[in-house]
Every structure is written in structure tokens, then in C-alpha cells.
Amino acid sequence: MGRDNSPRERQRKQLARKQSRRAPYDRILVVSEGSKTEPLYFGEIRTAYRLQTTNVTVRPSVGTAPAQVVQYAHALLVDGDRHKGIQPRAFEQVYAVFDRDNHDSYFDALQLAQSLDGRLRNDAKQSVTFRAIPSIPSFELWLLLHYEDVQSPVHRDEVMRRLKRHIRGYEKGASGVFAITHPKLNIATLRAQHLAQRFTARDDPEPYTAIVDLVTLLTTLRA
Template sequence: MARDNAPRERHRRQLERKKAHRASYDRILIVSEGSKTEPHYFSEIRATYRLHTANVVLQPSQLGTEPIQVVQYARELFIRGDGHRHIQQRAFERVYAVFDRDEHESYINALNTAASLDGKLRNDNKQPVIFKAIASVPSFELWLLLHYADILAPIHRDEVMRRLKGHIPGYEKGAKDIFATTRDRVDVATRRARALATRHSAYTDPEPYTAIAELVTLLTTLRNKQ
């Protein structure tokens, strides 16, 4: 009996259509530690600015939530792709691994591993790929809190959550519509995050720091390149 190649053919056509609809800007892969909070936030940015899903791919880590697992999964997903998720092999110019400091033991290892991969991988166009860790100390919620307050001293993640709920009542991990809620204050948060970055880095734990502003700025400026 002849094999039914219809599913494979449909998958091939889907990939071709997706490739045809890519925009002219860099293809970006974002792999996150969280399975809801960060994916919801970045998905909302992607939808708000109508960025092509073929160019901006969001995927929670499937290896685990330790920072090194996030970095390893980002590398693996870039190299091998994932047919079930319609992610092609080496189909990106930029790869970002998003994770928190928290109390993760592999945090520094993850930062170093990401740095060692930057510019070393090659994509399907034989170009060197930007590979970056997007870390937050102590957590992603620091970025959200910076929309409402200047944070200059070390702060525990529980205190970040407590203060954030004072500005966004009912906020919980995995909440939706957070970009819509904070969008009018993104410029303020970006200035504060950049000011922190002039004094601290992802390595100066427990000093407050977040690189989320870098990724948000990149995504929100892509609308001008479509």
C-alpha cells in the first residue's frame, strides 16, 4: 500500500507559506523560563504591533526552568528546530533566553553559556547569530515595577510582588493584558532600567537589574520595519 504523504505535504506547504510571509526584519526566537508570564507579555507586544509570527517566535523552555536549561533549550531549538511547533532549523538572526535570578544555582553558568554562544552559531543564511541572556534580578516583575517606581537598592522578589500589586491590583504570575496595563509607562520604565544598567549588570546580584527593556525596545521598534 502506498504511503499517505498528505500530512507531510501539508506541513511543507505551511512552512513555505510561513517563510513567504516573513517580514524584512530579523527573525527572533525568544525562549522563556516562565510558561505563562513572559510568553503572555511578549505575545501581547507581538499582537499589539502586528509583528509577524514567523519572525517573532515565542517558546517556553521545555527542558526546565533553571536558567541553564533555558539557555540549553534555546540553543537546541535554534539548531534542531521543532516540526510540531513549525519552527525551522537555524531560522533566526537573534536568539534570546529570558530568565530570572531568583535563587537559581545555575544562574551564573547560564549567563556565561549564553555569552559563549553569542556570534558562534550560524543560521540558515550562514550568518553569525546574536545569542543573548535577558536576565532580571531578582525577577521579571522588577521590570513591571519600574513602570511605577525607581528601584535603586537590592529588593527581594516577594517585596517586588507586594509593591507591584499596589500599582496593579490583583496582579499574579501569568496574568494577561499586562502590556496594555503598563504600555503608557514603558518609556519611563525603559529609562529607569537603562539607568540601572549603567551601575549594575546581570552579574552584580543582588543589585537590581533587568535587561527586559532591551528586548521590549527591539520588539516595539520593529513596527517601523514592516
């Protein structure tokens, strides 16, 4: 009898090989508003900490509005994307990363992510963690916290101006940022945690970033 070489059978074998290479920690999907800055940063963490690409998937959203980021993360979880090698329901944890900026759908995105948390099931019939990872005003606040203790509202343009004093030539989409900031990761973590004790993601315009939670997760997965 000849071998079954149908597309479905090839897909099944490919999935089986991929699963055999998976590490024993959770499969995590990170979807970001930014198309370069955040994917590069989290990709650099994945490389630095030798996390399996089969366990940690980082994708930019197809839309930049916060609600679109959450919706796309939801769609990738439920439907997957075979063109990107993402199988349906192939994650235990999903994170939607977006900025406050002046987005009209910011608070809707927070609410939508909260409504999805724990209500979806993955391919192992397990409940999926689904979290928003917002920053007020922007992702760059997290980077600035490596150098300055920001405790009052600050406009995103001011964040960028001050950050460029510490990281010469910094621009959106810059590479190598995790390596540059890594020596000060502990102090940035403490500062972000201090902000979280004072403010929440809903206390606009007070400074806040949940990036610290995702970074802490990724840097301790193998611990």
C-alpha cells in the first residue's frame, strides 16, 4: 500500500514534528500594535533567553488601533494562520500589546481583553490566559524607566525626547534595544512595579506600563 501523501496527512505530520520540538513551558502568543519596535524587542528577549520559537510567537497586528490588536490576537488564537505556521488554538497564553496614545478604542480594548481572559479553550481543552499589555503613553515609557523614575504624566513626544538622551539615535524600529537596556532591567522592573502600585491602565493620563509583566514572564520561562 502506498504512503498517504495527501495535504492533510502532510500537515498532520508537520504538526507532530513541530510539537515534538516544543519546550515544556507554556506556548505564548504576543501580538503588538507596533510592526517593528515591539516585535524586535520581544524577539530579542526570545533569542537572549533561548526560548523556543515553537513556544513563543511574536506577531505584529494587522491594525494599529488597540481594539484591532486585541481582535487580531483573538483571531490568531481561534483560527490560526497556516501561512504564518500558526495552528488554531495552539497557545496557553495570549498577550495584546498596545499604547494609549490618543486611540479612541483604548478602553474598549481593555474591556475586550478582560472579557476573553479565561473564556477561551486551546487545543488541549485548557483555559487560555488572555491579557492586554497597555502602556500610557507608549511602549517607550518602559524603555525610559531603565534610566529615569517617571512618576507623573508625560506626553509620548517628551518620552521619546528624553529616551534619546539615554539611547543615542533611538528611533521606532531600532534593533538591539533589549541588549542596550538589559543591564538596567532590574531597576526598570522596580520602577514599573511602583507605578502599578499607584496607577492602573485606566488612570489615563498617569504613566503606566504592563510591559514589565510580559518581560518578567519571558525572562523567567526557563527558570
